[in-house]
Amino acid sequence: MTPHLTPDARRALGRAGFSRRAFLKGSGAIVVAFSSAGLADGLSDVFAQGFNGTGSAQLDAWIAIGRDGIVTAYTGKCDFGQGLYTAQMQLVAEEVCVPLSRVRLIQCDTSVTPDQGTTSGQQSHPTNFNHTNLALAGATARQALIRLASDKLGAPASDLLARDGVIALKANSSRSIAYGDLIGGQRFNLQLDKAAERKHPREWTILGTPVPRVDMRDMVAGQFEFVHNVKVPGMLHGRVVRPPEVGATVGSVDEGSIRDLPGIVKVVVKGNFVGVVAQKPWQAIQAAERLKVNWNPGTALQPYADLYATLRRQPARDTLLVDSGDVDANLKASTTVLRSTYLHPYQMHASMGSSCAVADVQADKATIWSATQSAYPTRNTSAMLLGLKPESIRVIYVRGAGCYGINGADTVSYDAALLSQAVGKPVRVQLSRKDEMAWENYGNAFVIDQRVALDASGNISVWDYEAWSAARGGRPGYNTPGNVVTGFLVGSSPAPFAPRTPAPAPDTPLNNGSNTAPSYIAGRVRDSANGAGVIRSERVLSHRVLSPFFTGPLRAPERLQNTFAHECFMDEVATHVKADPVEYRLKHLSHARLSAAVRAAAKAANWERRPSPRPGRPGGGKVTGRGVACVCYEGDNGYVAMVADVTVDQNTGQIQVTRLVVAQDSGPISNPDGMRNQIEGGALQGISRALGEEVTWDDRKITSVDWRSYHSLSMGLPPPAMEIVLLNQTDEEACGSGETSITVVAPAIGNAVFDATGVRLRQVPFTPERVLAAIRART
Amino acid sequence: MSILTLKVNGRSHQVDVDPSTPLLYVLSDDLDLRGPKFGCGLGQCGACTVVVNGQATRSCVTPVSAVGQNEITTLDGLGTANAPHPIQQAFIDEQAGQCGFCLSGVVLTAKTLLDKNPRATDEQIQQALSGVLCRCFANVRMLKAIRRYANGRTA
Numbered sequence: 001m002t003p004h005l006t007p008d009a010r011r012a013l014g015r016a017g018f019s020r021r022a023f024l025k026g027s028g029a030i031v032v033a034f035s036s037a038g039l040a041d042g043l044s045d046v047f048a049q050g051f052n053g054t055g056s057a058q059l060d061a062w063i064a065i066g067r068d069g070i071v072t073a074y075t076g077k078c079d080f081g082q083g084l085y086t087a088q089m090q091l092v093a094e095e096v097c098v099p100l101s102r103v104r105l106i107q108c109d110t111s112v113t114p115d116q117g118t119t120s121g122q123q124s125h126p127t128n129f130n131h132t133n134l135a136l137a138g139a140t141a142r143q144a145l146i147r148l149a150s151d152k153l154g155a156p157a158s159d160l161l162a163r164d165g166v167i168a169l170k171a172n173s174s175r176s177i178a179y180g181d182l183i184g185g186q187r188f189n190l191q192l193d194k195a196a197e198r199k200h201p202r203e204w205t206i207l208g209t210p211v212p213r214v215d216m217r218d219m220v221a222g223q224f225e226f227v228h229n230v231k232v233p234g235m236l237h238g239r240v241v242r243p244p245e246v247g248a249t250v251g252s253v254d255e256g257s258i259r260d261l262p263g264i265v266k267v268v269v270k271g272n273f274v275g276v277v278a279q280k281p282w283q284a285i286q287a288a289e290r291l292k293v294n295w296n297p298g299t300a301l302q303p304y305a306d307l308y309a310t311l312r313r314q315p316a317r318d319t320l321l322v323d324s325g326d327v328d329a330n331l332k333a334s335t336t337v338l339r340s341t342y343l344h345p346y347q348m349h350a351s352m353g354s355s356c357a358v359a360d361v362q363a364d365k366a367t368i369w370s371a372t373q374s375a376y377p378t379r380n381t382s383a384m385l386l387g388l389k390p391e392s393i394r395v396i397y398v399r400g401a402g403c404y405g406i407n408g409a410d411t412v413s414y415d416a417a418l419l420s421q422a423v424g425k426p427v428r429v430q431l432s433r434k435d436e437m438a439w440e441n442y443g444n445a446f447v448i449d450q451r452v453a454l455d456a457s458g459n460i461s462v463w464d465y466e467a468w469s470a471a472r473g474g475r476p477g478y479n480t481p482g483n484v485v486t487g488f489l490v491g492s493s494p495a496p497f498a499p500r501t502p503a504p505a506p507d508t509p510l511n512n513g514s515n516t517a518p519s520y521i522a523g524r525v526r527d528s529a530n531g532a533g534v535i536r537s538e539r540v541l542s543h544r545v546l547s548p549f550f551t552g553p554l555r556a557p558e559r560l561q562n563t564f565a566h567e568c569f570m571d572e573v574a575t576h577v578k579a580d581p582v583e584y585r586l587k588h589l590s591h592a593r594l595s596a597a598v599r600a601a602a603k604a605a606n607w608e609r610r611p612s613p614r615p616g617r618p619g620g621g622k623v624t625g626r627g628v629a630c631v632c633y634e635g636d637n638g639y640v641a642m643v644a645d646v647t648v649d650q651n652t653g654q655i656q657v658t659r660l661v662v663a664q665d666s667g668p669i670s671n672p673d674g675m676r677n678q679i680e681g682g683a684l685q686g687i688s689r690a691l692g693e694e695v696t697w698d699d700r701k702i703t704s705v706d707w708r709s710y711h712s713l714s715m716g717l718p719p720p721a722m723e724i725v726l727l728n729q730t731d732e733e734a735c736g737s738g739e740t741s742i743t744v745v746a747p748a749i750g751n752a753v754f755d756a757t758g759v760r761l762r763q764v765p766f767t768p769e770r771v772l773a774a775i776r777a778r779t
Numbered sequence: 780m781s782i783l784t785l786k787v788n789g790r791s792h793q794v795d796v797d798p799s800t801p802l803l804y805v806l807s808d809d810l811d812l813r814g815p816k817f818g819c820g821l822g823q824c825g826a827c828t829v830v831v832n833g834q835a836t837r838s839c840v841t842p843v844s845a846v847g848q849n850e851i852t853t854l855d856g857l858g859t860a861n862a863p864h865p866i867q868q869a870f871i872d873e874q875a876g877q878c879g880f881c882l883s884g885v886v887l888t889a890k891t892l893l894d895k896n897p898r899a900t901d902e903q904i905q906q907a908l909s910g911v912l913c914r915c916f917a918n919v920r921m922l923k924a925i926r927r928y929a930n931g932r933t934a
Contacts, residue, residue, distance in 0.1 A: 080878060081876075081877040081878025081879060081880075081915060082877060082878075083877075212871070212874055213874060213876075215879070216870075216871055216874060216876060216879075217860040217861075217863065217871055218860050219876055219879030219882060220854075220860075220863060220867045220870045220871055220876065220879070220882060220886070221854070221855065221857070221858060221859050221860040221863055221867055222812070222813050222814025222815075222853060222854030222855035222856075222857070222882070222883065223813055223814075223855060223859070223860050224813065224879055225813065226813070226816070226880065228807075228816060228817065229807075229813045231811070237808075262780070262797070280796075280797075280800075280804070280808065281804045281808050282796075282797060282799075282800040282801065282804045283797075285820075350914060351880075351914060352818050352824060352826055352878070352880040352881050352912060352913070352914045352915075353816055353817065353818055353826060353880045354817065354818070354819070354820075399878070400878075400880075401816075401818075401878050401880035401914070402877055402878035402880065402914055402915045404914070430817055432820060433818075433819040433820055433821060433823075673874055677874060677877060677917065677920065680916070680917070680919050680920065681877055681915045681916045681917050682916075683916075684916030684918055684919070685914070685915070685916045688916065706819060706821055706823060707819060707821070707823035707824055707912065708823060712912055712914060713916075714908070714909050714910065714911060714912055715825075715884075715885060715905070715908035715909065715911040715912065715913055715918055715921070715922075716905045716906060716908050716909025716910070716911075717905070717918065718901075718902075718905055719918045719919045719922060722919055
């Protein structure tokens with residue numbers, strides 16, 4: 001293990017009662033070597049991740065108790081600024097029965113935390129807060145402590161009570177023993193016990209309460225350590241020189257072009273990867289700007305204006321998620337068939353801080369400080385790029401600016417590692433704003449055709465979804481560094497793309513993880529019916545085509561694009577039959593929890609029962625309207641409904657969202673204030689994505705490369721009034737909350753704009769120009 | 780390179796830098812301050828904001844040589860985690876933030892406005908923040924925190 005810990009990490013260990021030396025020797029602390037070989041066969045589902053990480057079957061990998069009773073927990077799910085760090089501390093405190101102040105949490109460091117693969121927005125919460133991983137470790141530890149105390153105190157476990165780090169007889173609290181005296185400094189030497197019982201949410205006293213973020217004070221005081229603040233002795237500063245256009249390759253590099261600049265350490269060229277290393281950050285920036293590189297031209301891009309037509313024309317990989325087999329016949333036989341097409345652009349993560357990493361690559365080992373969502377996978381892919389063994393690399397997660405998915409954190413980690421290897425010294429790299437925005441892994445562009453048939457009573461009898469979306473690369477995972485730009489530039493390939501037409505018939509139960517299927521279909525495959533609705537003549541067909549740009553998960557990936565199309569179209573159908581949009585939705589849902597969320601949002605919004613649009617012809621000037629949208633997020637990972645109120649200025653095309661009412665059911669709530677914060681932020685980010693954000697390009701290169709050309713709503717936006725209804729379901733499983741509200745914003749706004757103006761917006765973002773054009777075309 | 784003296788957070792610092800270096804790099808790299816951050820390098824987002832002589836200033840586009848002997852205050856210098864400035868306390872009370880990367884821009888822009896105009900309306904506050912971004916969109920809480928601070932100081 002390399003002896004580099006950041007100052008903050010050292011302080012955290014000090015607070016936890018570990019000297020750095022003791023920590024590194026693994027003596028005072030319990031440091032477990034992780035190996036999948038340690039996994040017992042029958043236990044594999046206990047730590048099943050769905051994110052490649054194998055977790056650990058050993059309790060000692062998750063929880064250690066010091067002689068002073070301090071509980072140190074190790075997690076492979078990290079906090080990107082959404083409060084997961086605090087919530088995980090609450091979880092440990094609750095399950096192990098100690099005050100929050102006695103919990104220390106170490107997140108995502110490949111030398112000490114379990115391999116939990118990728119921490120991914122809506123998934124991290126259910127993974128660690130139900131009956132696996134960290135939650136199960138907490139329950140197993142509490143059970144083990146009670147058992148140990150039972151032996152020591154000579155009393156049956158049922159007579160004992162654990163509270164505040166002490167186990168005492170219920171009948172006589174003076175007969176007690178503290179955790180530190182039971183096991184302090186020793187290993188449990190136990191496997192996670194699937195049968196260990198978690199505390200029921202109704203008994204919670206720490207989890208389930210609005211504990212303030214433990215990092216908030218440092219953040220607000222400008223003292224929090226971001227990856228951007230990491231410094232290691234002898235650290236140099238690197239800057240990359242990305243190609244000027246998509247597909248350009250290096251012809252030659254004129255190192256003499258920067259010879260006169262001070263502080264230059266090295267020009268690094270590896271395949272099409274070009275970078276410079278200098279003593280100081282400003283020197284590196286100037287050198288990267290001045291370095292003369294002769295680039296061979298890239299490939300011409302289809303114009304942005306032709307994006308959606310182009311998507312339909314390319315070789316595709318086809319997937320049928322659901323197919324009842326009778327859709328074409330039923331559409332043909334039906335007297336009323338409605339259809340619409342929805343368009344969603346590429347959008348980007350566009351983190352506030354351009355991505356940054358520090359790497360110290362030596363001859364036979366490396367340390368990388370990274371804001372990646374995927375510490376262990378980054379270890380493996382960095383090993384591939386550096387020619388080292390994964391075991392010789394340590395990736396230490398240090399938070400970056402909010403990422404909302406795979407921003408530049410992975411690619412800049414490779415940048416820093418490659419430059420460090422080239423100079424044999426630690427190197428810090430922070431991307432330029434343009435390099436961040438021009439080369440990140442965008443959220444996919446979609447074109448979605450929707451068709452329904454109506455029965456005689458105006459209900460939907462057939463739903464037919466067909467979509468084309470573009471993708472390239474993605475998360476690198478454990479073995480595909482070419483899925484992001486740096487890996488690609490040094491010669492790794494992105495995940496291969498294999499066209500496939502026609503799609504094979506669906507033969508596994510519907511997994512609606514990308515919300516490709518609308519909530520209103522039955523979702524029948526063979527004997528299963530995993531949909532949330534009642535429509536039994538159903539087809540969900542997707543065509544994936546190759547994108548010229550890298551793509552990857554962006555908050556509510558694909559779920560947001562699909563839900564935009566589903567929820568706007570549902571409104572169009574409701575309008576056609578002159579039904580109230582809330583009632584019409586409820587009529588087509590079979591899912592009790594989603595229906596409850598819809599009712600709760602409508603009730604809180606004081607929803608007026610009537611069809612859209614608002615009665616009477618909209619005059620000129622400003623008009624108001626309301627819209628609703630809902631979704632079973634990822635099929636079964638959170639249930640949300642939103643009512644939006646908007647004012648539309650028909651002279652300018654400006655949409656102002658004046659109120660958002662959100663009802664959300666994410667199972668038992670871990671931290672109600674944290675959940676509200678996520679819902680609020682997601683909803684406003686959703687407004688930004690619905691109204692302003694789109695990736696643009698010309699015939700050679702990306703043109704949305706800064707905050708003038710990529711339109712994120714600023715703090716000057718008068719925010720809507722927000723009302724949030726939290727549906728705390730204490731008998732259900734915990735779901736995520738980070739990606740739900742954002743998913744329903746664009747359709748709720750689009751439906752509200754229709755309610756106000758009678759104009760249907762089918763292309764995101766709803767820019768003033770598009771709104772105005774639609775209003776002018778209104779007949 | 781030349782030796783410059785900077786007054787930062789109530790202390791004098793001598794730095795040996797290229798005078799054209801933007802102030803941000805001197806603060807974060809030479810003086811190890813964590814408050815001001817590189818967001819865009821273009822003066823478009825606010826993450827690098829510091830206060831120079833009472834003015835909210837984008838340190839990523841301000842050459843260090845242009846600052847002269849003016850007093851510079853960064854988010855780090857406003858208060859500490861244990862003894863926060865009242866506007867920082869208001870942000871803690873409202874839990875107004877998510878990733879926290881934008882806080883220099885939000886807090887210092889609002890503070891300099893309210894220093895000049897203690898009775899600023901919500902509209903004036905939003906106007907002042909129109910060049911500031913928060914990509915986590917903790918806007919609602921942040922505006923509440925600013926209002927709480929403004930009300931507190933005029934009470």
